[in-house]
Amino acid sequence: MDPLSALRDCTIRGELEKIVRLNGEFRFGDDYSFPCSVETAYRSTKGNRYTLETLVHYIKNHHLKHTDYIQNTVALGIPSVTFPDRKPLIEYLHGRLSSTDSIEYRPEEPAFVANRVSTDIPIPVVDQAEDNKLDFMSMIRAIERPLKDRESLLECKNRDFYSVMVAATKREEERQRNESQQRKDRLDRLVAESRLMGADERGLGFGDEMGYDATPKPKMHLKGSKIGEGVPIILVPSAFQTLLTIYNVKEFLEDGVYIPTDVKAKQMKGARPDCVTVQKKLSRDRVVTAYEVRDKPSALKAEDWDRVVAVFVLGKEWQFKDWPFKDHVEIFNKIIGFYMRFEDDSLESAKTVKQWNVKIISISKNKRHQDRAAALEVWDRLEDFVRSRSHS
Template sequence: MDPLSALRDFTIRGELDKIVRFGDEFRFGSDYAFPCTAETAYRSKQGNLYTLETLVFYVKNHQLKHTEYIQSARTQQIPSVTFIDRKPLLEYLQGKVDTTDAIELFPSAPTPAPAPAAADDVSMPEAAPTDSRVVDEPPVVDFMSMIRAVERPLKDREALLECRNRDFYSVLINSTKREEERQRLESQQRKDGLVAKSRLMGAEERGVGFGDELGYNDSGLKPKLNLKGGNIGEGVPIILVPSAFHTLITIYNVKEFLEDGVFIPTDVKAKQMNGTKPDCVTVQKKFGRHPVLPAYEVRDKPSSLKREDWDRVVAVFVLGKEWQFKDWPFKDHVEIFNKIIGFFMRFEDDSVESAKTVKQWNVKIVSISKNKRHQDRAAALEVWDWLEHFIQSRSHV
């Protein structure tokens, strides 16, 4: 009987426990003995013939998950059965199917040696010496099995994701500090550039030199400290947005909309920021005909503004409610929108009622799509165009 048939016979009879390894051979009770590395008649879909030790180890451990089985086989230095061969092989060994295309019976199948008799069994004849076996053909060397037998897993998928005894918290802290410092320097540079530009524009209109307007003496070394405020006021212009959560543009999403031309719903952006609400956001136009213009401060707490801060307010995103302007230092919304440009953001398919009130005000209505995000850029550019035109008109008052 060949090794595969013997293994199938013992598997069907439920006598796998009688298959015991002694040195370099498997003994099937007192019936047969085969070399552990003997090739069986079962050919894998990869093309190689499975050895007896591979099939014995598999049929005794088939209940394991494939990953656990592979790891266990590697630990025992035994070539494993591929995942695709597992089911059909087990069905054949358990007798659920009588045959399979994977079986390749060959005339030179290893001849089983009689299993050696037990020491106390005097009735059994003495086992024939192993050198008396007849081999018709030289054994075929399975080089792939030899290679797999010496393979060792260095790292698995989980080990690659582990970084033991390492703490990246300090890296996070340092990178965060560097980013904060970079933003602070950029913000200061933007403020300085805006102040210089506003003074230069005022100087050109009054026909004075740039150095005189900035307050520098003829040598250009010491400032005269004679700074005069313009119509918009000294410092970075301010844009006010509603603090209400249900409006389209808020302190959470205004930066992405005005700088990148992308509308992100407030609730989505708030979750990305872990609910952390900034007191002030700096925005800058980065696209269109005049990219990277001076920066603007965006705030949503008008009550925190000082008297001199109101001179820097140039725009406001409105809710369409009168109570939004409560305690503002202006007589009414007519005066507000004469000195500040107003924007009302709406979805293009919203009802007319949503804009009924603001249509009575001197504000610009800007529509965006609920789903077509590629159209956001045009809406943001519309806001910038109106804002730049308004600031230029104020500078000439």
């Protein structure tokens, strides 16, 4: 009799207590003895054959939970029965299954017989014709063990996914804020290092407390091309159809953010300012210059025109009516001109201003993060122009 059949027969008869280990052998009463390490005909789902030692230990401890059973085998140094093999192995050893695909006898299975005093117990033989009629699906279902159903899979105990979502959202917002601040600091540093000079070097420095220099300067008229006494002036159109007006100029030049004029006008409840002061900010604690922004050229006095350094053009001839200049050439030689447009607008709209000596500044209709670069371009060109006038 082979070891597996002997163990099965002993299990069915309820005589497991007769199996005794002695000197590297298992003795089945006075009938049979087999080496503990002998491989049986039962093959695991991993492909290896279970040894008699593994099967004897399992059949005597199968009542343990699988985790406890594994810990026990590890402590004893005995190979364990895999979880998928537990149920079909018990079913077979207790005789509730006549056979299983896991049993695979070798052509000449060796017999280990000692002290035989009784007749051989026949090895279970499965008739080939009957074997061909086996319902394999029934056999598979017989060894299946449901671990989770649909409901239990959807259940997540002690898990609050709302808090997970909130934490993830906060991390993403913090990352975007950090990246935005890093870009801002990098741009400010580059501009400070390579594009701008100190306020004193340009002759346009202003007091730390008031934001302007109260020291009187000699009055300069347009005839000499230098800037006149007082804070420099930037002119913007009063018409709503232009992108930059007295309403939204401060946010664009100081913060690098474009807000449509109609939106800003509603926020200000229609309160139209006569003058707006804007400052070029290099960092949080330093202001290098300040400008007055106005949109009523007709209100300027003769000496005020000496302080006009820039104009945002509408692209219409009538914008320059009654200006104290003879033509466009003289205007844009003494005043730097800017024309703002959306980058995807038709070039036809800029056809007129292309004939003038003005700088075209393009911004996106939707990508507000690009506004800062456009604002910096205005400041770069404006300060280069002011510096050239101051030293001329």
